Amino acid sequence: MVKKRLIPCLDVRDGRTVKGIQFEGLRDAGDPIALAARYAQEGADELVFLDITATNQRRKPLTELVRDVARVLDIPFTVGGGISTVADVEALLLSGADKVSINSAALARPALIAELAGRFGSQCVVVAVDARLVDGEWQVMTRAGTVATGREAVAWCQEAAELGAGEILLTSMSHDGTKSGFALDLTRAVSDAVSIPVIASGGAGQASDFTDVFRAGGADAALAASIFHFNETGLPALKQYLHAEGIPVRL
Amino acid sequence: MEIAVVDYKGGNVQSVLFALERLGAQATLTADPEILRKADKVLFPGEGEASSAMQALRAAGLDQVLPTLTQPFLGICLGMQLIGQHSEENDTPLLGLLPFAVRRFAADATHKVPHMGWNNLQALQGPLFAGLTDADHVYFVHSYYAPVGAYTIAESTHPAPFSAAVQHRNFYGVQFHTEKSGAVGTRILANFLNL
Secondary structure, three states, X not given: OOOOEEEEEEEEEOOEEEEEEOOEEEEEEEOHHHHHHHHHHHOOOOEEEEEOOOOOOOOOXXXXXXXXXXXXXXXXXXXXXXXXXXXXXXXXXXXXXXXXXXXXXXXXXXXXXXXXHHHHOHHHEEEEEEEEEXXXXXXXXXXXXXXXXXXXXXXXHHHHHXXXXXXXXXXXXXXXXXXXXXXXXXXXXXXXXXXXXEEEEOOOOOHHHHHHHHHOOXXXXXXXXXXXXXXXXXXXXXXXXXXXXXXXXXX | OOEEEEOOOOOOOHHHHHHHHHOOOOEEEEOOHHHHHHOOEEEEEEOOOHHHHHHHHHHXXXXXXXXXXXXXXXXXXXXXXXXXXXXXXXXXXXXXXXXXXXEEOOOOOOOOOOEEEEEEOEOOOOHHHOOOOOOOEEEEEEOEEOOOOOOEEEEEEOOOXXXXXXXXXXXXXXXXOHHHOHHHHHHHHHHHHOO
């Protein structure tokens, strides 16, 4: 049986790992290459690397850093941030990324999802969706969560899946960095609406939050940053906890 | 030892090259039939869609070369599927080195397609899996699979058993990404280099 995945996320700006709360107030969390190697060794099931300044400052992801991370990493490696063309994706795959995560560019031009899936295969196309709860509705945000799109989150995830996305990386901006638990209702709604895997993100604060997002949320994977970077809950201890709770994980 | 990685623009080969580099092995990325014939080991990675991959192989003349190779050969992911007879993916005839037909997984409420993530291996056979057990996990990403048959040397389940690895003579194939399967994948790759 396929196991539930735990995915540390490295938000990278200017070559350093950083982490904020609800996408603001960044603090330094260390050298991304050292963190990547440590997570792989501790049992991370995948690694996501997001160049968080890329879209707003129109800067291309740091392919050199991607190459340095890929060289040491023996687990799947996803890179996102500022990706808008087939050529961007080709450069990242050539640098050693296994998948790419696209967000703003897919919202601006949904056909990009189909183009990337056709050229490189759905398995390497992750569509990242940043959602914010506004008046009881989950709205999709773009440009690093700064601009509302007017789209509803579940409908956009379904459209992305139909266009050929291989996975959905679903972030609740309303929960991001708050450590108050994942957005269970949103995760469940998306997981039920699409047949591709859903990675839940935003809000992990304690071990039981992961049990909840896998069980009540129906997530296939959970992504977190703060809880891992600042050594609040180590990956090995978290995996042992989930195993004891009856959640299938790779030990 | 000369290691050749088949270059047919058939997906992401950089991860395979880095994995070989971590094992201290020098590999050449090539579509040259002479280099492929002379290599001690040949790796055949693949990702994406079956008919485009077969078209790329034919364009490079590799559909004629690969079946004639006699050294240990390892197809990875789509590279494993391509050594079968036929794929349901766009009704595609394959290289025909092993007698399996590739089928698409059926999604249900608890089993998503693609089958993506870490799954454990079962019914391990032969030197490719030396030192490994049924508790070991490897990383899969695929929507199509080879059924279990006489050629199967490892199984996994989603939800029914399928071929996680196959072999006939010098032709080996693994459905999972050995280059992205942590210490277990590294061991399998090292076992292949030691064949």
